[in-house]
Amino acid sequence: MTRTPPTTVKPVRLWRWRQNPLRRHSDVVEAWIVLVTWICALVGGSLAGAAAARSTDEAFAAREAQVHTVSAVLTDEAPANPPAGTGDDDGRVWAAVRWTGADGTVHSDRAKVVPGAPVGTRITVWTDSSGRVVAAPVTGASATLQAALTGALVAPSVSAAVWTAGWGIRTRLIRRRMAEWDQEWEQVGPEWGNLNGGR
Structure with a gap:
């Protein structure tokens, strides 16, 4: 009885077409x-x-570097309730505010405040280089x-x-x-x- 010689199996290489005779x-x-x-x-x-x-x-x-905070005062009493259908979901209302810039110039604009805030209430608002009230920049977390x-x-x-x-x-x-x-x-x-x- 003749013994069949053991067959050696070549390992599959990473490059499958490397030594395939049928490769094109x-x-x-x-x-x-x-x-x-x-x-x-x-x-x-x-x-x-x-x-x-x-x-x-x-x-x-960059946005944070272009804006800064100022202390403003309400010049009109804020509405007691947000207007219906405005789409604002933070519960605040728009009201007229006034502040004095670093150069002594008086500015006025509208800012979002707590409903029903009385005249003279001090709030902090964000302003740009031209003195307009802008949204607070996204910072931190x-x-x-x-x-x-x-x-x-x-x-x-x-x-x-x-x-x-x-x-x-x-x-x-x-x-x-x-x-x-x-x-x-x-x-x-x-x-x-x-x-x-x-x-």
Whole structure:
């Protein structure tokens, strides 16, 4: 009785087309496209998300540097209740206020205050360089959270765009390869039929 020699199984390499005798140039290109697409989607998405978060954080910091607080006084009594249908959900109302700038100029504008606040009530408002009342800048934990959320939304969006582009290129390659196979079969098919018919 003869013993069958043991068979050696070659390990599957990371590069599947590396030593395959059936590989074509288009197979190698397709494999590279898949690899590059994965790398670009992961790295590009992460970098884009980080850049978006940093940009948002810098925009908040720049906005904070452009505005400052001033102490203003109400010149009219604030309405007791917010007007219906205004869409404001913070419970405050608009009222006329007045303050004196650092250069001694008196400014007046409208600001959001507590409903029913009497004339003469002192409040703190945010103003810009031209002396207009503006919304308070986003700072602290709110700024950090919004920057992080912006990055978290941008990262998968960029990754999806890169993946879609890679998928489109790969699809075109597959269609081209199928067309090449059809052309080759048109040449080989009749001969194959003759070989089978001659048996």
